Amino acid sequence: MVTQARTTYLSDLQNSEIGIITKVIGHGAFRKRITEMGFVKGKSVKVIKNAPLQDPIEYEIMDSHVSLRRSEARLIEVVSTDNSNAIRESKFNGTITDDTISKIVAEKSRTINVALVGNPNSGKTTLFNYATGKHERVGNYGGVTIDTKEAHLKQDGYTINVTDLPGTYSISEYSPEELFVRRHITEEMPDVVVNIIDSSNLERNLFLTSQLMDMNIKVVIALNMYDELEDKGDKFNHAELGKIIGIPIVTTVASKGEGIKELFSKIIDVYEDRDPVSRHAHINYGANIEDAVKHLKTEIKKNKLIYDQFYSRYAAIKLIENDKSFSEQIAQYPNSHELLSLAQKEISILEEEYKEKSETVIADAKYGFISGVLKETYQQEPVNRRQRSHAIDMILTHKIWGFPVFIFFLWIMFQLTFSLGSYPMDWIDAGVGLLSGFLKNILPEGSLRNLLIDGIFGGVGGVIVFLPNILILFFCISLMEDTGYMARAAFIMDKLMHKIGLHGKSFIPLIMGFGCNVPAVMATRTLENRKDRILTMLILPFMSCSARLPVYVLLISAFFPNNQGFVLLSIYIIGIALAILVALLFKKIFFAKQDVPFVMELPPYRIPTLRNTTIHMWNKSLQYLTKMGTVILTASILIWALGHFPRDTKYSKDYNALSKQISANVSLQDSEKKIQLAQIDIAKESERMQKSYIGQLGHLIVPVIQPLGWDWKIGVSIITGLAAKEIVVGSMGVLYQSDMAADENSVNLKDKLQQQVFTDGPRIGEKVFSPLVAYSLMLFILIYFPCVAVIAAIKKEANWKWATFTMIYTTVLAWFIAFAVYQIGNLF
Ligand code: GDP
Ligand code: MG
Numbered sequence: 001m002v003t004q005a006r007t008t009y010l011s012d013l014q015n016s017e018i019g020i021i022t023k024v025i026g027h028g029a030f031r032k033r034i035t036e037m038g039f040v041k042g043k044s045v046k047v048i049k050n051a052p053l054q055d056p057i058e059y060e061i062m063d064s065h066v067s068l069r070r071s072e073a074r075l076i077e078v079v080s081t082d083n084s085n086a087i088r089e090s091k092f093n094g095t096i097t098d099d100t101i102s103k104i105v106a107e108k109s110r111t112i113n114v115a116l117v118g119n120p121n122s123g124k125t126t127l128f129n130y131a132t133g134k135h136e137r138v139g140n141y142g143g144v145t146i147d148t149k150e151a152h153l154k155q156d157g158y159t160i161n162v163t164d165l166p167g168t169y170s171i172s173e174y175s176p177e178e179l180f181v182r183r184h185i186t187e188e189m190p191d192v193v194v195n196i197i198d199s200s201n202l203e204r205n206l207f208l209t210s211q212l213m214d215m216n217i218k219v220v221i222a223l224n225m226y227d228e229l230e231d232k233g234d235k236f237n238h239a240e241l242g243k244i245i246g247i248p249i250v251t252t253v254a255s256k257g258e259g260i261k262e263l264f265s266k267i268i269d270v271y272e273d274r275d276p277v278s279r280h281a282h283i284n285y286g287a288n289i290e291d292a293v294k295h296l297k298t299e300i301k302k303n304k305l306i307y308d309q310f311y312s313r314y315a316a317i318k319l320i321e322n323d324k325s326f327s328e329q330i331a332q333y334p335n336s337h338e339l340l341s342l343a344q345k346e347i348s349i350l351e352e353e354y355k356e357k358s359e360t361v362i363a364d365a366k367y368g369f370i371s372g373v374l375k376e377t378y379q380q381e382p383v384n385r386r387q388r389s390h391a392i393d394m395i396l397t398h399k400i401w402g403f404p405v406f407i408f409f410l411w412i413m414f415q416l417t418f419s420l421g422s423y424p425m426d427w428i429d430a431g432v433g434l435l436s437g438f439l440k441n442i443l444p445e446g447s448l449r450n451l452l453i454d455g456i457f458g459g460v461g462g463v464i465v466f467l468p469n470i471l472i473l474f475f476c477i478s479l480m481e482d483t484g485y486m487a488r489a490a491f492i493m494d495k496l497m498h499k500i501g502l503h504g505k506s507f508i509p510l511i512m513g514f515g516c517n518v519p520a521v522m523a524t525r526t527l528e529n530r531k532d533r534i535l536t537m538l539i540l541p542f543m544s545c546s547a548r549l550p551v552y553v554l555l556i557s558a559f560f561p562n563n564q565g566f567v568l569l570s571i572y573i574i575g576i577a578l579a580i581l582v583a584l585l586f587k588k589i590f591f592a593k594q595d596v597p598f599v600m601e602l603p604p605y606r607i608p609t610l611r612n613t614t615i616h617m618w619n620k621s622l623q624y625l626t627k628m629g630t631v632i633l634t635a636s637i638l639i640w641a642l643g644h645f646p647r648d649t650k651y652s653k654d655y656n657a658l659s660k661q662i663s664a665n666v667s668l669q670d671s672e673k674k675i676q677l678a679q680i681d682i683a684k685e686s687e688r689m690q691k692s693y694i695g696q697l698g699h700l701i702v703p704v705i706q707p708l709g710w711d712w713k714i715g716v717s718i719i720t721g722l723a724a725k726e727i728v729v730g731s732m733g734v735l736y737q738s739d740m741a742a743d744e745n746s747v748n749l750k751d752k753l754q755q756q757v758f759t760d761g762p763r764i765g766e767k768v769f770s771p772l773v774a775y776s777l778m779l780f781i782l783i784y785f786p787c788v789a790v791i792a793a794i795k796k797e798a799n800w801k802w803a804t805f806t807m808i809y810t811t812v813l814a815w816f817i818a819f820a821v822y823q824i825g826n827l828f
Contacts, residue, residue: 007111008080011057011073013047019078020044022108025189030072030308038062039076041109042102072308075189079104110158112271115188117181117212118196119205120167123224125149127196127254128164131264148184155264158271163190169204171211172323172359177525179325185217186310192267195247196222196254199229199236202378203370209245210366214318216280216311218270219247222263226251235379244373246281282313285365288353292320292346299339306333319343320350321359392605393488402492409485410511413476417469417515417546424468432461447644455640460633469546471621473515477508478616482608500580501587503527506536510579513543517786519620521793531591534798538586541786541810542579544572547725551781554729558750559774567775575782578813635723635788642694643720643734649691655684689734694719702761708780708818709773709826711758718780724787776821784814 013019021043024031038061039045048058048065056067116124128134132151149164165184166177185193195212197205212219223229223238242249250266252259269275284290296316301307306315318326320343327343330336347358354361395401436457443449480486486508494504505527513520520540524533552568560567662668662676689695690712698716705715713735721728729749736752756768785791785807795803 007108008078009074010045010059010068010076010078011050011070013045013050013078013080015047015050018044018046018081020081020105021076021078022105023077023111023191025075025077025191030075033308034068034072034076037066038064042105044081045078077108079108112158112160112192112267113163113188113190114160114192114194114267115163115165115184115190116194116196117165117171117185117208118167118222118224119169119198119201119208122167122196122198122205123252123254124164124167124196127222127224127252127260127263128162130254130257131260132162153264155261156268158268160264160267163188168208170208172321175525175527175529185212185215190217191271192218192220194220194222194263194267196224199223199225199251200232202236202374203367206370206374207363207366209247210283210370213245213247213281213283214314216314218278220263220266220270220278221247221249222254222259223249223251224254226259227253227256232380237377241373241377242277244281244376246277246279248275248277283366283369285317285362288350289320289362289365292350293317295346296320296339296343299342303333303335303339306330306336306339317362320346321362322347322357323359396485396488397491402488406489406492409480409489413473416476417473421469421472425465428465428467432457432464436461447647450644451637451640455637455644456633460629460636467621467625470515471617473512473546474519474620475613475617477512478613478620479608482606482613482616484605500583501591502535502583503529503532506532509536509540510543513540513545515546517541517543517545517790518793521790521797524797534802535583535586535591537794537798537802538806538809539579539583541790541806542575542582542783544575544782545725545786547787548781550726550729551721552778554732554749554753555774555778558753559769559771571778571782574779578783582813636727639694639720639723639727642697643689643692645693649688651684651687655680686735689716704815706761707823708776708815709770709822710777711756711761711768713756714768714777718784721781722785722788724789725781728781772822772825776818776825779821780814780818782814783817784811786810 008019010019010021021039021041023041024034024039043061046060048060050057055070057070057073058065058067059073060066116128118124128149128151132153134149134151148166150161152159152161154160163184165181168175168178168181171178171182171185184190193212195209197209209219209221221242229236238249238251248266248270250259250263252263254260266275270278285293293313293316296319297312300310300312300315315326315330319330319339322343327340331340350358350361356364396405398405436453439457440449440453443452477486480489489511490504490507492504493507497504497507506524509520509523512523517540520543521537524536524540527533527536552571556564556567658680659677662673662680665673668676690698694716695712697719698712701715701719702712705712705718713732716735717728717731720731732753733749736749736756753769758764758766758768791803791807794806
């Protein structure tokens with residue numbers, strides 16, 4: 001099919017190639033100038049000179065020669081007649097007819113690029129899925145990635161490429177999402193932007209619309225969740241609103257697919273410039289700002305490069321808003337200095353006048369405009385659903401009752417996660433055990449078997465068992481988000497969180513951290529402010545994740561048989577206390593002077609659908625699983641290899657001879673023989689491990705861990721825990737010679753730990769573990785290096801500097817705390 005052909009731009013054409021214009025993508029002054037030169041749909045252009053490094057390129061159009069910069073030619077879509085030749089040769093085998101080309105041209109220009117923008121939870125993804133038949137994740141609270149989804153649909157002979165962008169309340173620059181959406185609009189230049197508006201919250205949603213209005217782009221509004229507006233009985237003359245703001249409005253109910261067809265025919269009309277409503281309307285910002293805009297526009301027009309690239313009024317407004325990333329972008333252009341200094345001058349005049357940041361002045365003017373037009377077009381039914389929400393909120397966000405209710409919900413969540421989750425956890429555990437037992441039997445002895453069973457099954461298998469817990473935890477979290485309760489939880493916690501310099505919303509990632517720190521780090525994206533995000537990430541590792549639990553359980557059952565619950569709780573509480581202290585400290589050190597006021601919005605309560613909540617849960621889990629599958633797998637293999645090599649170990653005893661001796665011993669019973677043989681195998685494995693690379697590493701760090709009262713085996717276990725903390729248990733199993741073949745090893749391991757004595761060093765013969773050592777070890781496990789996957793997540797969400805910092809500070813802190821507890825405890 002012809003439409004399948006890749007889009008060609010004028011800049012792609014070679015010397016003497018001829019192209020027919022199908023679309024001009026640019027806007028503003030550029031579009032005007034280029035149109036005047038004759039670059040319009042259907043005209044043919046011939047390349048005169050296009051050398052690879054040459055800029056500008058020379059073209060012939062309507063018998064005259066013109067030159068365009070490469071960047072400009074990139075904004076003109078064409079169909080090359082050579083392309084059509086190729087098609088002709090394969091299909092028609094005759095002379096190329098004008099008919100063929102014009103068909104191609106027609107098809108090409110019938111491709112519309114559409115971008116969906118709108119507030120989070122306005123229904124973008126639902127609409128996208130319905131329109132394109134895709135199944136993208138719905139719901140927008142935690143861990144939704146900043147990326148775009150693309151799909152296309154066909155309607156009325158047009159191919160419409162739809163891009164789903166991240167949800168934003170604004171396209172200023174408070175969050176990476178906002179910047180991303182803005183860049184997409186100004187750089188990808190979609191033909192039509194669809195602004196999806198949640199009808200139940202017009203005022204806030206229209207703020208984004210007001211920013212789109214500044215940009216002079218083609219916009220269509222999808223007035224979504226129209227069912228809710230009707231249910232409430234509100235009266236909204238949206239046609240009138242559309243006329244005022246120059247943007248056609250189509251009502252939709254995305255969840256039922258209502259109005260989607262109409263929306264896309266409206267998009268086509270707007271694209272073809274045949275919609276009566278669509279026009280470019282200005283928001284009047286008042287005399288002072290308008291004056292500043294006028295001065296800046298004059299200056300912008302002097303700079304052709306900037307004038308071509310940006311719509312001048314938009315650029316002027318952005319400059320007045322003192323938008324940092326926009327100014328940086330402008331500063332890239334030659335001769336932008338004067339414009340920028342003029343902007344600063346205008347800003348200081350305005351700020352002097354209003355005694356307020358220029359940005360706020362513009363935002364206020366926008367809100368003023370919005371409430372003005374809504375007054376004219378919108379009549380709210382007095383008893384509405386929001387009031388019903390208010391009634392529920394009376395309890396759920398009550399000053400006193402809010403907390404117990406919230407804690408109750410949390411309690412249910414953890415209860416479900418751990419008690420309900422323990423059943424499938426056991427099944428998976430058994431399954432992994434069976435599978436590795438099976439492989440052990442069928443595979444020949446050697447490195448491959450070892451790698452599969454100890455490296456991959458031991459490492460990744462140990463993590464997979466937590467999947468049910470993670471799924472349940474994420475299901476509960478998704479449920480809380482989808483009903484709207486999560487926003488209330490953040491609201492309740494806001495005051496407390498502010499005390500430690502964080503935002504109420506930080507509370508959600510922190511809670512998720514008890515499940516797994518990885519998705520929790522990702523969930524920090526919901527915070528608007530980068531500094532809040534980083535601070536939250538930095539303290540997240542102290543939220544003791546479920547992977548640390550097996551280590552605690554082992555040590556507590558071995559050394560604190562009488563106060564198990566209490567000791568476990570104390571570890572969690574110390575984690576939380578540390579998080580608070582560290583947050584206070586880091587806030588002082590790194591983010592001293594900043595406080596962005598933030599409005600906490602409470603969306604109306606919604607009854608969630610099982611389907612959405614499940615999809616939501618699954619997407620969160622998937623991110624977790626892929627991290628596990630990549631990072632943990634690699635780390636497990638690496639650690640395994642360090643423990644497995646070198647192979648030419650020089651043993652202190654001839655174990656093989658010992659084994660033979662036992663086998664040949666007739667005075668022993670068979671069962672007795674088996675046990676003794678197993679013990680020899682384990683002793684051999686332990687010595688081999690000690691002499692392996694990882695054993696050498698363990699010995700190397702002995703000077704560092706000696707003050708903590710540890711032997712080298714704890715050192716090695718801790719190193720293996722870098723990949724994932726549950727691996728610590730497995731490593732201890734191997735090193736402390738527990739029988740790994742049988743599954744009741746945890747009992748064995750417990751006893752072994754109690755009996756373990758130092759085999760070398762100054763304290764030889766003394767017991768390694770005491771309750772004090774066990775406790776300080778648990779604290780160390782709680783605090784030190786979160787795990788490779790978390791570090792990778794922090795690197796992705798912040799940058800490698802913060803990731804490195806987290807690695808170092810947590811480990812150093814862990815050492816000092818373990819040291820203090822051990823040494824002080826020893827005094828008593
Ligand atoms: P996004 O964040 O903008 O991508 O919004 P989503 O597509 O994730 O939708 C948020 C929630 O609103 C989901 O629970 C949807 O099922 C629901 N929703 C979407 N469109 C409508 C609608 O037209 N009416 C109603 N009542 N609910 C909707
Ligand atoms: Mg979405």
